[in-house]
Amino acid sequence: MTDQPVLRVDHLTKDYGxxxxxxxxxxxxxxxxxYGFLGPNGAGKTTTIRHLMGFSKPNKGSSAILGRDCxxxxxxxxxxxxxxxxxxxxxxxxxxxxxxxMMEKMRGVTDHGRTARLVERFHLDPSVRVKKMSFGMKRKxxxxxxxxHDPAVLILDxxxxxxxxxxxxxxxxxxxxxKSRGKTIFLSSHxxxxxxxxxDRAAIIKEGHIVSEMDLKALKAKEGNGFDLEKYFLxxxxxxxxxxxxxxx
Amino acid sequence: xxxxxxxxxxxxxxxxxxxxxxxxALVITLIFCLFTVVTNAASxxxxxxxxxxxxxxxxxxxxxxxxxxxxxxxxxxxxLSYGDFAAAENHDLYExxxxxxxxxxxxxxxxxxxxxxxxxxxxIEAAGxxxxxxxxxxxxxxxLRGQTGVFSGKELNLAGAADAxxxxxxxxxxxMERLREMDYTAMLTRVYYTAMGAxxxxxxxxxxxxxxxxxxxxxxxxAYFLSVPNRRAxxxxxxxxxxxxxxxxxxxxxxxxxxVTTRLFFGEVHAGRxxxxxxxxxxxxxxxxxxxxxxxxxxxxxxxSIAFGGGFAxxxxxxxxxxxxxxxxxxxxxIGVEPLGVFNKMTLVSLFDINAIQSVGTGTPDTSFxxxxxxxxxxxxxxxxxxxxxxxxxxxxx
Numbered sequence: 108m109t110d111q112p113v114l115r116v117d118h119l120t121k122d123y124g125x126x127x128x129x130x131x132x133x134x135x136x137x138x139x140x141x142y143g144f145l146g147p148n149g150a151g152k153t154t155t156i157r158h159l160m161g162f163s164k165p166n167k168g169s170s171a172i173l174g175r176d177c178x179x180x181x182x183x184x185x186x187x188x189x190x191x192x193x194x195x196x197x198x199x200x201x202x203x204x205x206x207x208x209m210m211e212k213m214r215g216v217t218d219h220g221r222t223a224r225l226v227e228r229f230h231l232d233p234s235v236r237v238k239k240m241s242f243g244m245k246r247k248x249x250x251x252x253x254x255x256h257d258p259a260v261l262i263l264d265x266x267x268x269x270x271x272x273x274x275x276x277x278x279x280x281x282x283x284x285x286k287s288r289g290k291t292i293f294l295s296s297h298x299x300x301x302x303x304x305x306x307d308r309a310a311i312i313k314e315g316h317i318v319s320e321m322d323l324k325a326l327k328a329k330e331g332n333g334f335d336l337e338k339y340f341l342x343x344x345x346x347x348x349x350x351x352x353x354x355x356x
Numbered sequence: 357x358x359x360x361x362x363x364x365x366x367x368x369x370x371x372x373x374x375x376x377x378x379x380x381a382l383v384i385t386l387i388f389c390l391f392t393v394v395t396n397a398a399s400x401x402x403x404x405x406x407x408x409x410x411x412x413x414x415x416x417x418x419x420x421x422x423x424x425x426x427x428x429x430x431x432x433x434x435x436l437s438y439g440d441f442a443a444a445e446n447h448d449l450y451e452x453x454x455x456x457x458x459x460x461x462x463x464x465x466x467x468x469x470x471x472x473x474x475x476x477x478x479x480i481e482a483a484g485x486x487x488x489x490x491x492x493x494x495x496x497x498x499x500l501r502g503q504t505g506v507f508s509g510k511e512l513n514l515a516g517a518a519d520a521x522x523x524x525x526x527x528x529x530x531x532m533e534r535l536r537e538m539d540y541t542a543m544l545t546r547v548y549y550t551a552m553g554a555x556x557x558x559x560x561x562x563x564x565x566x567x568x569x570x571x572x573x574x575x576x577x578x579a580y581f582l583s584v585p586n587r588r589a590x591x592x593x594x595x596x597x598x599x600x601x602x603x604x605x606x607x608x609x610x611x612x613x614x615x616v617t618t619r620l621f622f623g624e625v626h627a628g629r630x631x632x633x634x635x636x637x638x639x640x641x642x643x644x645x646x647x648x649x650x651x652x653x654x655x656x657x658x659x660x661s662i663a664f665g666g667g668f669a670x671x672x673x674x675x676x677x678x679x680x681x682x683x684x685x686x687x688x689x690x691i692g693v694e695p696l697g698v699f700n701k702m703t704l705v706s707l708f709d710i711n712a713i714q715s716v717g718t719g720t721p722d723t724s725f726x727x728x729x730x731x732x733x734x735x736x737x738x739x740x741x742x743x744x745x746x747x748x749x750x751x752x753x754x
Binding site for chain 1: 360366577581586587590751
């Protein structure tokens, strides 16, 4: 039971045409682990997350969370998943508080105290109307929404974009806390510092393929403070490019 | 691991949808109710203000009095007239004129007096007509007396003048009669139930269907409704419940208003017939709603959902309008164009047979409207189901 990965993607392929999509993605995330998905926009990160959330079904392969298929059992899995979407478009015409209340009702959350503590922690003013919220405020609202039901799994798509540095730190601390509480986290980002600070392992995704999977903890142990994820990433891309030119000549 | 999931109906989502669309529903309700009251009032005014035709005998009688006054004016250069008579308190002068006429009249002509003149005027007014109009007509009749046509040699009179005038304009006397007899209220009823009234509800349904499914998918906010333990079907069925209940509430309010105002204006009301009419209209609205809902579930983009669903609904409305001019009633009235009747075959509105439904409560009810309404219900159910089914299985780019 304990060596079953909490989150598993198995040769997942979804082809949107013209090279866009996810191709033969395979990864596994264990309990209490934070797994990073690093890559530029359009690389296929959101596609993978879409499948984990049961928004799309794959052409080939599968994905599973807590032993259940992500497409078939999409609804029931949401009890244990907290999701922060990349693009925050909130259902209109309500206050932050109204939105949180609605989400609590939909989740069947009875411990309103937890929500209140999260609102407090992230300095969110819930009385503001959603339409008038800044991007950063909407992002904070999304974070509270993802954590309010204390889920076992967190799926985060560019979670700290739009947050000021103070809040970013607060958010990364929060992730570390959840990790220590045994939560499993899947974090997708194009920010190096975010992945660097929060993740145990990370995959570099490019044009829909996982091109490298790194054990960040081990690398940091080896290189200490000299470890620079960005340099690693760019080096890798350069190597790749050089390798290709080498083949062509 | 928690095992709670919402399979078919989410109260929280329903509450959100009701609140989110409350202003729209309220505005549509107000417009629709206003339209209901106004058309009912208009129907009432049409039936009461129709000018009665006064009998030929009454007109002849009135003209006889006017001839006497006219002759006297010519001879004695007096200023006798209807207006003067009507205004004056003292009818002695007129009485003496009539007495003189009575002495000099041909034997078989009836005797006249001031009272008789008064009665003739009262008869015209009682019919809702204005004596002034008849006085003006008399002027022409009096001027034509004794005249003969320069070409035909026939005696000229007012009736002949009217016929000639209308004939030159392309009308026949029958056309004029028909125009008078035209039952505007039937046309107004038809316009309310199948055109303008239906359009107001169509607009609600078009906007609501998009706001409920395609809109959130397009904007991405649907992700929130699906990031909680809601099955896809829970989302669609919850929204379907709104699409079924909201128009019902709006139309129930308008129906109640119509029944009350009909009782108020006309003194009596056949509530059963009105309920059947609104029931039929509701099924028509649901058929359109089902199709708009289906389009909202099928398409990921708001604009496509509105283009197809809304386009279909507006087409049905326009075809119904054009088809109305090809309908039997308007052709009979002389303002119909028969080829336009083909449009009646191109709209769902034709399945809402007003004429047959209005026969409910009469001695000879025509129940042929029932299978047609049944077909509307089937269209609604099928399109709702296709929408729900498709939404449960499709990829969402959230």
